[in-house]
Amino acid sequence: MDLIASLLLIALLIAASAFFAVAEIAMAAARRLKLRQLADLGEHRATQVLAVQDAPGHYVTVVQIGLNTIAILAGIVGDGALTPHFAAALRWAGVGEERLGGLSLALSFLAVTVLFVLLADLLPKRVGMNDPERLAMRLVGPMLWLSALFKPVVWTFTRAADGLSKLFGLPQTRDDRITHHDILALTAAGTLTGAVHSSEQQIIENVFELDTRTVESAMTSRERVVWLAMDDDEVLLRTRVAEDPHSTYLVCGEGIDEVIGYVDATDMFARVLREEPIGLRACGDSGLIKKVLIVPDRLTLAEMLTQFRQAHEDFAVIVNEYSLVVGVITLNDVMSTVMGAMVAPHDEEQIIRRDDGSFLADGVTPIPDLERALDIAEWPHAGQYDTLAGFLMVMLRRIPKRTDTVTWEGWRFEVMDVDRHRVDQVMIAKVS
Structure with a gap:
């Protein structure tokens, strides 16, 4: 086989492998909420994608059969098609016969591996991640046709995989429950991209905190x-x-x-x-x-x-x-x-950031507000208090007095003013 024919055959295998790679990543990354919206608008391909996501067994089996078969064929083709050409090039370069066989085989393996990793795996999956819903809808038809074509083989592998999943206690269906953590993660990602304003993200976080704030x-x-x-x-x-x-x-x-x-x-x-x-x-x-x-x-x-x-x-x-x-x-x-802060005037803010990076906070500042401002995830004796003053009382085990200090998670809390046993103002500074 000449060099051009070898390269054309490898290119065909790379294209087939890229097809299965895109089909796999697009189906996994396609967002069900967006697919449901498209399905409600009459897009039948979105309905097909949702059905596959609900029962992905046959689809995944076809993808894996295709990828592994192509990988084996690529190894055989690469060895038989490229090795002689690398051997000829090395012989022309003056490499001795005793090292010629091993070196030409290694170069053939390296060339095929690099081509498949870049063109059949990394690039297709990056494309699939960029627009998963559209690609999943475009490829679901051919993939379902392949599932029907190789149904006996697919059924055999699927049953075997289901048996192994049950043996190891693995879930049989995809868990698509959406928690408030998922929604907050989406809004945080939207804020980073500019699709969601920071104040809008704060409102969404505050809504979920209604179940935890007293x-x-x-x-x-x-x-x-x-x-x-x-x-x-x-x-x-x-x-x-x-x-x-x-x-x-x-x-x-x-x-x-x-x-x-x-x-x-x-x-x-x-x-x-x-x-x-x-x-x-x-x-x-x-x-x-x-x-x-x-x-x-x-x-x-x-x-x-x-x-x-x-x-x-x-x-x-x-x-x-x-x-x-x-x-x-x-x-x-x-x-x-x-x-x-969208409705609270500036003079009513309970925690204010100063120019030097420290904070001046009211004693009644809720703990969730402090968590966001100070980026503190865990507080000691959680559940025993709701405000900054309560935190200081629990830590000191008494009513705070002026100049009392508490250090936690790299922050120093210093009581600046106390009004008739009420903690009025607290200075919060980073501990160097």
């Missing part, structure tokens, strides 16, 4: 709650509302733990415009004071949304196991947690 991470804490007493006179009520304007006010008895209900600021303003009294005790039977939703402090934000929806409310009081009020939460607080 209401304490988004509530207005007890000491910050503006509440009205039943016995407050109208002058005091007007002054308090004017100094601390809110949409909703908690109504209590002698103390904040004696919860009676809540009032809407709009209802109070309406009574003022109608020149009616706004004294809470005098208006007790007028419907101004409404029944308040009370929830435990261990609820997650996702459970809180369910409570709001079932009660048709957007305001709730949070109590601990001793029935003491620990804070209040609104629907807007939950949604602000989801939207993050």
